[in-house]
Amino acid sequence: MVKSSLFWMLILTVAILTACSNSDSKTDESSSSTNNSSSSSEGNNETNATVEEKVTIEFWHAMSGTGQESIEKIVKGFNESQDKYEVIAEFQGSYEESLTKLRGVGGTKDAPAITQVFEVGTKYMIDSGYIEPMQKFIDKDNYDLSQLEGNILNYYKVDGELYSMPFNSSTPVMIYNKDAFRAAGLDPEKAPETFAEVIDVAAKLKTADMYGFSMLTYGWFFEQLVATQGGLYVNEDNGRSGDATEALFNGPEGLNVFRFLDTMNKAGTFGNFGTLWDDIRSAFATEKVAMYMDSSAGVAGAIKNAPFEVGVAYIPHADEVKRNGVVIGGASLWMSKGIAEEKQEAAWEFMKYLATPEVQAKWHLDTGYFAINPKAYDEQNVKDKWAEFPQFKVTVDQLQDTVPGLATQGALISVFPESRQQIVTALEELYQGKDPQEVLDKAAEGTNRAMEIANKTKK
Template sequence: MRLSPQRRGVTAVALLASLGMVLSGCSGGGGGGTNDLTAPGAEVLEGLDEAVRVEFWHSMDATNGQVLNGLIEDFNAQNEGRIEVTGSFQGDYDEALASHRAAIQQGETAEISQIYDLGTQFMIDSGQTVPAQSFVDADGYDTGAIEPALLNYFTVEEELRSFPFNNSTPLMYINRDAFEEAGLDPDSPPTDLAGIREAAEALTVRDDDGTVVQYGFGAAVYGWFVEQFMARAGAPYCDSANGRSGRATEVLFDDPKVVELVEWWGDMIDDELAVQIGRNTDDGQAAFTSGRAAMTLESTGALGGFIEQSDFEVGAGYFPLVAADDPGGSIIGGASLWINGEGHTDEEVRASWEFVQYLLTPEAQSVWHAGTGYLAVNTEGYDGPEASARAEEFPQFAVAANQLADSEIDENTAGCMMGVMSEARVAAEEGWETALTSDTPADEAMANAAEGVRTPITEYNESVAE
């Protein structure tokens, strides 16, 4: 399933308002939400009379859901009579977060909740979960094999808050056949905006009437990409060190780097080197697979579909830099696993942790990566038989792992931690699209969009104030 959570209407402010409460216990630095829920030890599962039942709410369906169900069945078989996990599909990411919100109101949360990245601050502020760091510390769990960029994102105030699971990063995809026909090297795709423009000039094809039949470039106006370009430029998306040293009070996507990006994008469209897609990511994917655009930007999650749906050989390269001298970096997307503590027994909490540990093993991650295309959270999973076979068949999948391995690890690549990230992404898209479709200059459009997020940020921060 192709999830585009930023398209939907659930906002962090609305979530809090509908809870009918002001969340307390939130520290001023780094986003707060600290509570006294702690991880029970393994001894609570000794001498059980019956298996501990764990309900796992998630947003994986279709192929991803089938792979996840297989992992659940394998775990249950290994823990027969001790732990029994039941997976429960809750709809897309926003629907799953709404279900979790309603469950908090009713005092009936699942033992484990899969929540997308935009919900991270809300989950911390809700105070319902046992912080992931508590399990790590209690067991001396070694996170050394977990992808550092993922740990970086889900760590707030030097504590790991949730466990990464289904995560991805964006790449640049190219039509290798078109590259060869244009005399370009498909093994060396462009790495920055100037390089993309130069390649697009060679890749753009017109018919006898001068009508463009193949554009050099085309991608959706997607808010996630703004975060990516800023991270790769070493620029924070929001203040307070991307919300990591204190509550974010403003977004910074009117940064000169973003303005440069938006102006470049508009020039590419005006010069008929890029097809104008709009904000629909499905349209961006279709432009690439149909051959209408020879280069595009998309998540690693799109690679499998690109390979299956395209009549040409698909290549992959690192997500581009705005300028060649930018430091580089990458922000992840996807979701993580939260173990609910409030209202659950020590046995249920511990059993949930046992299952999460299983999902993070190299063996499970090899199956997960090979079956879904998501990153292997445990990097040792790439060496597993399933992942190795997939890499041999589709070497493009190694690009994402290499990009993360080469990424700068700092607060800029950690991503902005803010309670209204969903609204911020939509606002960034709206400003970007305004600059492309009107006479509003890029700097003005992005500044107006950033200013429009100020009130939601303030309202959210006030709602969780001590």
């Protein structure tokens, strides 16, 4: 009886030891899978180790709607394309809201690996101490930048170095109602090119229910109309050879723009639809205005929403100058400083993936933004879309026809949002009947004060 009891105690002890041994060997497995058979536990352990070894990074962005949907598809494609890295895309609200959040963690290990920042935040980001310049990774990897669109790269380059990776890039275009052109006896395939031509055509298009021309009350469009004349926004080579201290936009080029708008406003051919994109786009779709300026990213929506044939053209320029072209708008992606090196490597790999022709073709078609890699335009899906909607090609042609220079490279000032608000106020006062030079000078003075304060704070 005693021997029998000892025998069963020995059996029970062996069983317990065996169970403990199996439990330890499957600790990793149980954390990620509960439905695999014991016969494949060794293979599963290898798989789960791979999952645990993935480097996970955060990508903060400000894209909503179709832009957010496209980003999520791109991130999913990257995560499935390899087994070393995992990107988590996180919507952070508007550009301003996202930047405010970044200020709280910038330069620390808690910062996201990648942050999307609008183009006018470029100077701020360079000076912030939050970021690692992209040039560091480009040089280390011997990455060929010539494969990317030169006129997009130019904006984000300072002293020959690229600080961020372009992402959602756009430029302004002029969109017009071809049916209205026909009704007014105008050639629908020949949009006006100069300020004088726009003024003349706007008068011919004006009806009791429709204005001839409109422009959103937004500083970006003013900047573009100055730049296409070859004018600089601020001194110090548009802020690219040093910290700008003086606004130049109230010079001849800026005055040309304000007089151009003032002439049509006083003639009753200019429609003022305020500061909201939706309002001016709705006005065009409902035939309250025949020509207006929009972002290239708005072309698809204009075509979709209009019950008439839509034309797209280059933005106009002053009659006495040659067209210089456009400045890149939109946003770029910035690499965080202070995070683990392996996270920076993961972010760089993702950025390279984003720049491939296939991904850029999808992004271009999903959103209307430019492809930063021009080879994307050779993809068959892009060719098919352009054949159906040739308006898209006009936006790319305008960008590629842009003459490189300080004007079209764009200005760099850390207080750009404040300066744009000064221009908005100046435009509103212009439409109320105030003198063009007077309101421009006032905006320049406000910008100068903001730059002075920013420069003192920096020092």
